[in-house]
Amino acid sequence: MPGAASPAKTTPPSDASPASRRRLARAADLEDQKRAFLRLVSHELRTPLNSILGFSEILAVELYGPLGAPQYKEYAEIIRGSGRKLLLLVNQVLEIGRLEGLTLEVRPEALEPALDEAVSGLTEDLAGREVRIRVIGGGQMPAVQADPWGLRTVLSHLLRNAVSFSPDPGEVRVRAARRGRFVEIFIEDNGEGVEPADLPRLMLPFEQGENALVRRVEGAGLGLPICDLTCRAMGGRLTLVSAPGKGMIAVVRLRAA
Numbered sequence: 001m002p003g004a005a006s007p008a009k010t011t012p013p014s015d016a017s018p019a020s021r022r023r024l025a026r027a028a029d030l031e032d033q034k035r036a037f038l039r040l041v042s043h044e045l046r047t048p049l050n051s052i053l054g055f056s057e058i059l060a061v062e063l064y065g066p067l068g069a070p071q072y073k074e075y076a077e078i079i080r081g082s083g084r085k086l087l088l089l090v091n092q093v094l095e096i097g098r099l100e101g102l103t104l105e106v107r108p109e110a111l112e113p114a115l116d117e118a119v120s121g122l123t124e125d126l127a128g129r130e131v132r133i134r135v136i137g138g139g140q141m142p143a144v145q146a147d148p149w150g151l152r153t154v155l156s157h158l159l160r161n162a163v164s165f166s167p168d169p170g171e172v173r174v175r176a177a178r179r180g181r182f183v184e185i186f187i188e189d190n191g192e193g194v195e196p197a198d199l200p201r202l203m204l205p206f207e208q209g210e211n212a213l214v215r216r217v218e219g220a221g222l223g224l225p226i227c228d229l230t231c232r233a234m235g236g237r238l239t240l241v242s243a244p245g246k247g248m249i250a251v252v253r254l255r256a257a
Contacts, residue, residue, distance in 0.1 A: 042094050049087045056080035092222040095153075096205050099229035104147035106234050108257035111141040111176055111185070114148070118155035125160055130169035133159065141176045143257035144183045150230045151254075154238070157223040158187045158250045165191035165248065178256055185252040194242040202240060203228045227252075 059067065059076035067073055119133055126133075144151070162172040166189045173188045194202065205225040224240070231238045231252060242248040 042090075045090045046087070049083055049090065052083040053080060053087065056083060089222075092226060095226050096222060096229070099226065099233060102229075102233050104150045104230070104233040106145045106147050106150075106255070108143050109146045109148055109151055110143050111151075111183070112138065114146075114151045115141070115155055115174065117152055118159050121156055122159060122163060125163050129163070129166075131163050131166045131172065132170075133163070133172045133174065136173060136175040142178045142183045144185075145255040145257050146234050146236075150234050154227045154230050154252055155185075155187075157227045158252070161223050162187050162189035162191075162248070162250070165189050167191060179253075181256055182253050183256045185254070186249055187252075188247060188249045190247040193244045193246045193248055194240075196243060199240045199242060203238070224250075 056076050056079040058064070060073060060080055062073065067076070115135065119135075122133070159172065159174070166172055170190055174186065176183055176185045202224050205222055224238075227250070228238045231254070234254060236252060236254040239251040239253070240248060241251065
């Protein structure tokens with residue numbers, strides 16, 4: 001995870017009791033074991049998935065010659081698409097595990113280059129869709145205090161979420177405003193919206209509101225929890241505003257640079 005600061009081990013106070021010291025030592029050991037397990041799982045899952053993606057792409061483009069029946073090429077495309085979805089899910093699950101209790105090192109970051117990178121990464125999501133992303137106030141966006149990786153992760157997930165829930169044709173609007181010592185970034189879609197009572201549940205990993213569970217888009221719904229944890233790790237926060245038929249507005253609040 002680029003830019004991430006490893007969680008500092010808790011040092012017990014000098015007057016802590018032996019029992020307190022043992023509890024803190026056990027907690028530190030468990031955290032070390034958790035990080036080691038995540039590294040192992042990351043390697044063991046990504047290695048075969050990368051092979052599946054690579055070889056299925058070779059088959060899909062018929063790199064070494066025709067496959068014969070046209071169905072084979074179609075099946076290779078299905079395998080490749082399924083592998084990409086599975087790799088995304090694996091990455092999201094591992095991100096959730098890494099982000100819990102993590103503090104990221106922040107520094108002054110220009111907002112627009114990060115936003116440009118996030119938008120350029122949505123090429124496949126926008127392919128075949130009539131959804132456009134409109135950046136309001138481009139060229140004049142304020143800088144923020146953020147971790148470079150964290151900022152791009154939050155923007156990418158929120159933009160992908162907004163595009164997924166937007167109708168065809170649809171529009172995703174992005175703007176930013178300075179509010180005293182903070183900068184607020186607004187990402188708004190014109191989708192179906194969510195009941196206000198369901199909004200807190202959208203921030204919880206693996207537990208979504210009813211509207212989200214029956215939505216037409218695929219995925220485990222981990223994008224918003226990842227954004228919430230990442231914003232907290234940067235000393236900021238994520239707020240959602242929505243209502244049925246009113247779309248959704250995601251508001252990222254970070255310290256101004």
